Every structure is written in structure tokens, then in C-alpha cells.
Amino acid sequence: MQFGPYTLTERLAVGGMAEVFRAVQRGDQGFERVVAIKRILPDLADDEAFINMFVDEAKISVQLSHPNIAQVFDLGCIDGAYYIAMEFVEGRDLRSIQRRYGDGRALPVDITCHIALKILEALDHAHRAEAPGLGHLGIIHRDVSPHNLLLSFDGEVKVIDFGLARAAGRAVRTRAGVVKGKTPYLSAEQARGQEIDHRSDLFSMGTCMYEWLSGTRLFLRKTETDTILAVRRAEVAPLAGKVAAVPKALSQVVHRALEANPDHRYQSAREMHDALEAFVFRSGNVVTQAQIADWLADLFPAETQSHNAALQHDEWSDFEDTQVTEMTFWDTEELSRPVIPGLEGDR
Secondary structure, eight states: OEETTEEEEEEEEEOSSEEEEEEEEEOGGGOEEEEEEEEEOGGGTTOHHHHHHHHHHHHHHTTOOOTTBOOEEEEEEETTEEEEEEEOOOEEEHHHHHHHHOTTOOOOHHHHHHHHHHHHHHHHHHHTOEETTTEEOOOOOSOOSGGGEEEETTSOEEEOOTTTHHHHHHHHHHSTTOSOSOGGGOOHHHHTTOOOOTHHHHHHHHHHHHHHHHSSOSSOOSSHHHHHHHHHHTOOOOHHHHOTTSOHHHHHHHHHHTOSSGGGSOSSHHHHHHHHHHHHHHHTOOOOHHHHHHHHHHHSHHHHHHHHHHHHHHHHHHHHHHHHHSOOOOOHHHHHSOOOTTOGGGO
16 A cells, blocks of 8 residues: 555554554665554544644654664655654564563563663663754653564664653543553653653663563553552562572662652663663673574564565665665655655744
């Protein structure tokens, strides 16, 4: 299906705010790349406050460039449908990985630490991001949860949907009860309805790490209300005592991130990263990207095999193209600057 300059080849997911497609973007002289298109659902397109919030957040997200953040290439509106075009990550999100590995089964300590370090590097970059003429951007992810944390079949760690949770929150108020599933990963201050800063993301990171290391859900309860109350209280059973394989030093890193009072947490993603990295080096729990890829291949053998076969085909095709056309690049400045049809004057 054609959608402006994009050919939508597969619908990957649909949620309360948007639907996501695998798509192909084509350029001159046969150049093409696979992207992910996140398209806002039609019944939200008429909510002016939501659309403004979505566009504002996306304009900020497009400023981020980091190897552990899925890059936003473009945003716009085609036939009344607002969309974001972003880097397509061939892999699985952490919730899918946990399910395949086995609910109730803890992820390996070294794998968990590697993933967490890369996510913290992404958060540190976003929290400190500045832009010419704008200064400090004040980016907060607001939704650090397994659904937004991806592992590629090449072993890369990617964080998606920076800043879009605020727009999703507007969607919740507009369409009560539709956007669900993320409340167990709120920070204590989010659950209390208080103002938040970048330290909110660290609490959510602590929740993810606790669950990966224990194989249990930390704050999830039978009802949404009980889940929110559990997050507000932030009562956490000692991780080291719960899981014998988790060293006390690692447990301390996780528990500090889960402090109910932000002033008692790590004060930056960099500080948490450095504390975790120190544990990793002291304990020898070091893994490489290649080892992450091998581990994921064991979990998803058919999917990984298909991915590798596609890569080999693409590499040969690209080689043939370079012999004919030498080298063709997209205009990187064009890709890095969001274009909103009808809003060009904002640039």
C-alpha cells in the first residue's frame, strides 16, 4: 500500500495511539531503505491538542542521534494522517524476549547488565541533549518499559519513542481506558500525579532491571488501581535475598534506582551507568554485542536465520548498485530536519 513516499509492506502492531508498519522508502537511482512508520489512528486526528503535542514531541525527538536510540527520520501529514518515519529495528522488544525466554525465569545477569548499560547511555544522551538556538531540550522519555526497549538480531540495544509518552497520555484522557499496559513501569512520582524530571526514567529503568533479574513482575497487581498504588508506595522486596544469583552489589544499584524519593536515587543516568559499569568490571560480567546476538539467535532461531539471509541478499544487491551508480546518499540535512506539510514556517 502506498503512503506518500513510503510503501507500507506489513502492519506490525496497533495500539491505543497509533499503528506501526514496516515500509520501504525509495530514492533516486534505485536507492531504498526499510523504515518503520508510526501512523496516528484516525479518531485521534481531530484532537488538535493531541496533534500539537505529538508534533512538538516528535520535533524534539528528531534532534536525538545516538547508536542506542532508534533515529527519527521524518514526520508529517499525508491525507490527514500524521506519521513518524523512524529507523526500523529488525529484532524483538524486551517483553517479547522475556516471554520467549520464559515468564518467571530470570534473564542472565551479564545479559541484563549489558542491556541496562546501553539503555542508560541512551537516556544520558537524551537527558543532556541540546540544540542550536534551543539550549537544553529537557527530554524525558516518560515510558521506559520493555515494550520500548529493543534488541536487534545483530545484538544492538535500541530505545524507541522518546518523548511520545506525553502525547500518549493525552490519548488516554481523550479515549479513556484504551492505552493500557504501561502503568507497572511508571515512576513513583508519575503514579502520584506529581511533576517529574529525568530521574523518573531511572526509577522505570530500575523496575525493568528488577524484573529481568528476578523473573517476576514488580508492581503489577490484579487491577490498574492496585498497580498504581503499588508503584506509589514503591515497596520493593530485597532483590539479592529473592534471587540467589543476583550479587548484593548489583542489587544495591537496582534498589537505589527504585527509591520513592527522587533525591535519594541516582541523580543522573550517567551516575547510574557508572555504578553499574563498576559492578560489571569488578564481577567480570562483561558480554559483547556479538554474544548478545548469539544469545538472541538461540531464542529466535527461525527469525534470526531469515534476518541473516536477507542481509546477505541486501549486501550483494548494494555491491552491484555501487558498480553502476558509484555512490548515492540521501541528503542528510533533509532527513534530520522534520517537515510538517503546512507548517514549514516553523523551521
